Amino acid sequence: MDPSTSAPTPSGDAKKAMVIITIGMAGAGKSTFVQRMNSYLHAKESPPYILNLDPAVTHVPFEPNIDIRDTINYQEVMKQYNLGPNGGILTALNLFTTKFDQVLNLVEKRAETVDYVILDTPGQIEIFTWSASGAIITDAVASTLPTVVAYIIDTPRTTAPATFMSNMLYACSILYKTKLPFILVFNKTDVQPHDFALEWMHDFEAFQAALASHSGTTDDEGEPTYMNSLMNSMSLVLDEFYQHLTAVGVSSMTGAGMKEFFDAVEASRTEYEKEYLPELQRARAAREKTLQAAKEDSVNRLMKDLAVDRARNPDAALADKWDPTEEDEDDGDDAEVNIIDRSDGPWPGQYIDVTRLNRRDDAEMSWPRPG
């Protein structure tokens, strides 16, 4: 084995699988990119473990190991909650998030045998900028395994400076929300090379020049429009954001740039371990400390109340004892398990009864909960 790949991580275990979360606008090419990663990794004899989190997709170009569509019927969700497509996707994902501990359990088990776990997500980017389920999913995944966000950009459709900026602002808000290592993936370079984007990112004056040369940037008197001045100022703000990013150009169609992408992913592993992980551990320790203090405080108060109560009512206290003959009322409703790991079937995609399969693991089901 290559000694560099078996180097222990700071936590002391063997090298862990890396999670790649693809995020981006609808049509940017997330699913095609996931398929490209899939075939690239298959060629390297390191097949990834793939999760499809898009409940509304009718066809995915790859065979996911876990598919939200096996658990949640998005059409049914729209009907039942009287929602349109956007609300339907969001609600479907929220429902799926309630089962995410089971998903994570399956992922964690597979993480010992695969090098990469890949998440394909729906195009509703709001999920990752403000919805609870997006944050729960990214936090849960990232507190379990080294994680990187691959932000997919439709390069041919982002050549207008204003579109470019709005796409970068989305990326920016996801970066600051997740705080995870982040790779900008300029996709579709077979149609449009991404050098213009790199130039704009490295040189804000070049971006401002591009902005000024676009029509509609000056008003009737030749003064810059409000939008134009706003974007000029924002390009300065984004300059700081660009410092923290890696950008690669790929074509999911031809496979160009995939090696550079995976080099960036490996570099993110170090960033995750050096920056994200210590921060996570600090936050976790602080949370545990306050939780412990709160627990002790409430136990103390309870004991005090109880003592006062018993002193006041000695007769009642005598009768107030646990009765061992009383029925044990366990409704057992947590036993329901319906996340399907397709790769456990004799052949991919075959339905299997995981209810029985996973029961025995329920006892050890535990994952660190975020926030």
Ligand SMILES: Nc1nc2c(ncn2[C@@H]2O[C@H](COP(=O)(O)OP(=O)(O)O)[C@@H](O)[C@H]2O)c(=O)[nH]1
């Ligand atoms: N030319 C070209 N088209 C692409 C590339 N990647 C994706 N597409 C096309 O872009 C469209 C949207 O892709 P899809 O993967 O479904 O996007 P998603 O909504 O982000 O999952 C499809 O028609 C793809 O064939 C690429 O690298 N080059």
Ligand SMILES: [Mg+2]
């Ligand atoms: Mg897709």
